Amino acid sequence: xxxxxxxxxxxxxxxxVGEKLQNLYNYIPTENVxxxxxxxxxxxxxxxxxxxxxxxxxxxxxxxxxxxxxxIYGKLVExxxxxxxxxxxxxxxxVCDITxxxxxxxxxxxxxxxxxxxLLSQVDASVGGKNGVNFKGYKNMIGVFNQPxxxxxxxxxxxxxxxxxxxxxxxxxxxxxxxxxxxxFQYLEENYQNALALDAVVIERLVYDSVVIKSAIVNKDEKxxxxxxxxxxGHTFGHAIEKTTGVRHGEAVSAGMVMASxxxxxxxxxxxxxxxxxxxxxxxxxxxxxxxxxxxTVFDAxxxxxxxxxxxxxxxxxxxxxxxxxxxxxxxxxxxVLNDFYYNSE
Ligand SMILES: NC(=O)c1ccc[n+]([C@@H]2O[C@H](COP(=O)([O-])OP(=O)(O)OC[C@H]3O[C@@H](n4cnc5c(N)ncnc54)[C@H](O)[C@@H]3O)[C@@H](O)[C@H]2O)c1
Ligand SMILES: [Zn+2]
Numbered sequence: 001x002x003x004x005x006x007x008x009x010x011x012x013x014x015x016x017v018g019e020k021l022q023n024l025y026n027y028i029p030t031e032n033v034x035x036x037x038x039x040x041x042x043x044x045x046x047x048x049x050x051x052x053x054x055x056x057x058x059x060x061x062x063x064x065x066x067x068x069x070x071x072i073y074g075k076l077v078e079x080x081x082x083x084x085x086x087x088x089x090x091x092x093x094x095v096c097d098i099t100x101x102x103x104x105x106x107x108x109x110x111x112x113x114x115x116x117x118x119l120l121s122q123v124d125a126s127v128g129g130k131n132g133v134n135f136k137g138y139k140n141m142i143g144v145f146n147q148p149x150x151x152x153x154x155x156x157x158x159x160x161x162x163x164x165x166x167x168x169x170x171x172x173x174x175x176x177x178x179x180x181x182x183x184x185f186q187y188l189e190e191n192y193q194n195a196l197a198l199d200a201v202v203i204e205r206l207v208y209d210s211v212v213i214k215s216a217i218v219n220k221d222e223k224x225x226x227x228x229x230x231x232x233x234g235h236t237f238g239h240a241i242e243k244t245t246g247v248r249h250g251e252a253v254s255a256g257m258v259m260a261s262x263x264x265x266x267x268x269x270x271x272x273x274x275x276x277x278x279x280x281x282x283x284x285x286x287x288x289x290x291x292x293x294x295x296x297t298v299f300d301a302x303x304x305x306x307x308x309x310x311x312x313x314x315x316x317x318x319x320x321x322x323x324x325x326x327x328x329x330x331x332x333x334x335x336x337v338l339n340d341f342y343y344n345s346e
Contacts, residue, residue: 002208006215008129008147009222015127015215017208019152021090021115025050027150028086028113034079036072036099037090041117044160049090053079057098064094064134066142072102086111086149092118092165093125097140100131104146113150118161119169119203120250122153123176123210128218128231138306139239145223153211155203168250170195170285173206175257176213178278179230182322184209185281192284229326232307233316234260236334240301245293254287263329263337264318274321290341299335 001018033052038059046054055075057068076085087110089099096114103112116126132143158166173195177185187205188195194202214231221227238256242249261278264270279289307314308331315329 002204004208004211004215006127006129006147007219008145011147011149013129013147013149013151015151015153015211017122017153017211018155018204021045021048021152021154021157024088024090024115024152027152028088029084032082032084033086033088034076034081035088035090036095036102038092038095041091041095045090045117045157052088057095059094061094061134061139064098066133066135068098069102069133072098073106076102076106081106081110083107083110086113088113088115090115090117091121092116093121096121096126097131097143098133100129100146100148101133101143103148104131104144109146111149113148113152115152115154115157117154117157119158119166119207120172121169122151122155122158122207123169124172124214126151126153127211127214129222153207155200155207158198158203164248166196166198167285167287168248170206171250171254171257171282171287173210174278174281174285174287175231175233175253176210178257178261178318178321179233179316179324180213180217180322181209182320184213185277185321189277189281189284192281196285226326229307229314230316230324232314233257233318233324236260236302236305236307236313236315237298237338239305240298241291241293243301244297245291247288247291251288252291254282255289255291258282258289259337259341260316261318262341263315263334266337266340267317270318270320274318277321295338298338302331302334302338 004015006013035054038057087103089095114126116122129145129147132140135141191202234253234257237259238253242252261275265272265275312328318324
């Protein structure tokens, strides 16, 4: 097991990569604990949960909303939760985002921790202290910044994860490598087959290195005023594609990263051969490098981007593999890239 610290403004959080769900009891009180999980995780791993009351939610982005939150608040009242109660989320990004929001708001906040059970949540969702739910079709519109006491990334739990979910996690790992770690990128190029096969040694390095990059960025800029924006690499185009095509987040981000690399080349920051390396790696990892989406709806989605300021958007560009920066790009320029992209992939 390897550990990392996140220094949040209100409290610190310890990420434990390679720790086991079976050892969760070491990090929580012996009583007055409530577990939140989803139906799939419960089905696979209930036998390894410590003996505390369990609140089980359904799955999917559609249930990540205030109705589910209200339901859980009701169950917490029934269970007689008080300010000394500890809440643990055992699940993927949806369970962790909801658990963090509930624990931060119920009784003005109780202590909480996560056992992260998907690759995406281990390398991204459960690290960094953003917790929240969707509202009226807008993703993560209602939420708080608050760090959990701990995050356990049990790598053994990934063996039951559907392949599509593994790929989504790999897309975020590629993102971390591209924005901040050229060695990790090269390691991925050399080990992509083992990564896809969830080889224990390779996965441990990928998760750990990803968390190193994300936590270093969060430690510099917890509330996303500057440096943290780099974590949005590939996400401006990605979100627009995700919204309009309904493909999985990681797949949309993969295509978004290809477009953002091409824009970086077009603006003469990145060499074309490096954009090609990014494309090749994503392709090797069975991730899409282009996606068919209606051009007009993607443009509309770009114009509605949460991060838009007037007719410009804070956009993450590359100057090298492992080196990124944020620049303000006009919506018009983004539309031109989209046009080129569609033209070339038709
Ligand atoms: N807070 C953040 O900073 C942040 C960052 C990135 C993403 N997110 C959020 O994370 C969410 C996506 O997270 P996700 O990809 O983990 O999705 P998820 O939580 O929906 O999990 C994906 C699927 O895998 C199942 N599952 C979970 N663990 C399993 C296991 N070990 N074995 C078998 N099946 C398992 C789940 O039941 C679900 O069906 C989104 O809502 C996104 O907004 C948050
Ligand atoms: Zn993402």
